[in-house]
Amino acid sequence: MHIQTIETIAEEIRAVYRHLHAHPELSGEEAETARFLKSELEALGPDVKDYGQHALSIDIVGEGGPGRLVAIRADTDALPILEETGLSYRSKNEGVMHACGHDVHMAVLLGTARYFMHHRNFPGTLRLLFQPDEEKNGGAEPMVKKGAMDGVDYVIGLHVSHQLPLGVYGVLPGFMNASVDDFVIEIRGKGGHAAHPQECKDPIVAGAHVICALQTIVSRKLSPLDPAVVTVGSAHGGTKPNIIPDTFTLTGTLRAHTAINRGYLQKKLAEIAETTARAFDCEAKVEILEGYIPLFNDPDTTEKVRRALADAFGEERVRTLPSASMGAEDFAYFAEAARGTFFNIGVAPKEGPVYPTHSSRFAPQESALFDGIAGEVAAALYLLQESE
8 A cells, every 4th residue: 555645645635525515415416416526537537337316436447357346435415504614615505514524435435546546456346336315315225226236245435433533443343323214103083172171082192102102112122232212303283272183293213223123113113102092092103214224344344444454554543433323324235235344534633622423513624534545445455455
């Protein structure tokens, strides 16, 4: 690995990063982002494959003979947040911001592409995936279905982390992110005047008991050592203080680290909502809006990436993350299709306030561009060259 080359590329890629940061686009709307990425990739030489819906990839074939196919993914969408960083290159798209670091991810992967186009003395093939719509509908699964992972032996991805210092990498074998499913529970009763509750079937009272009962799924039905989340995020019903409404609606989210628990949460939520509502002479209609599957980092691949990073930068710069996250990440579909791992790069400044991702003030340190490119190059080379 040529560190000086990466330093030069990281400096050059800064302008690309600033352009991407200044021109964010929401999930499913990344048309200009895709055009910009395609132009940058075409300038490097390889054919650009377009999967539709703003999803792109290129293959860089090594000159070291046949070998493995290793994929690296970057996500491309932004968030509906009004930027308040005060940066000179802040968002020009009012109310839209790269508050989750996807601008870093794109710039880093473009930098990685530049590196490998100049240093192709590796066996096998490197596939670079630019995936839209991570934050909303999940752009990874459609790419997999359209063949983006066909033939891939290993897949890696990275994400910036405000919880890690600059220059530090975070890895975690096994489950890293939870599944996510949203739900809507509509409780139907019989409305009427609040002065005559005996003539009504109050869906709000039934809904209040449903909310409380749902909390027992995690607290009493699952092991406390097995992470899961049931959260009611909204409750709506009624328009007047003296009128009992006909319906009361709850919405929320379910999260789990295993497919078994994911299915159990869905099943138990419906059972509790329906039977509790029935106890109050009401009816509950439950709708599950399925989201992402859990993200599982293949332990062997994770260890190989950890070793590659430690060999390149020192053991002190590679940490095993203390725990998995209950947040969701659709890199899970790539990691389901091939042996894969998802790792973090630190972007927390040494001094001053630290703002989390999804904050209107989130501003990753630009020196993380070097860390990201160097990390992807080191990990990819190890996976391409390492003998089984």
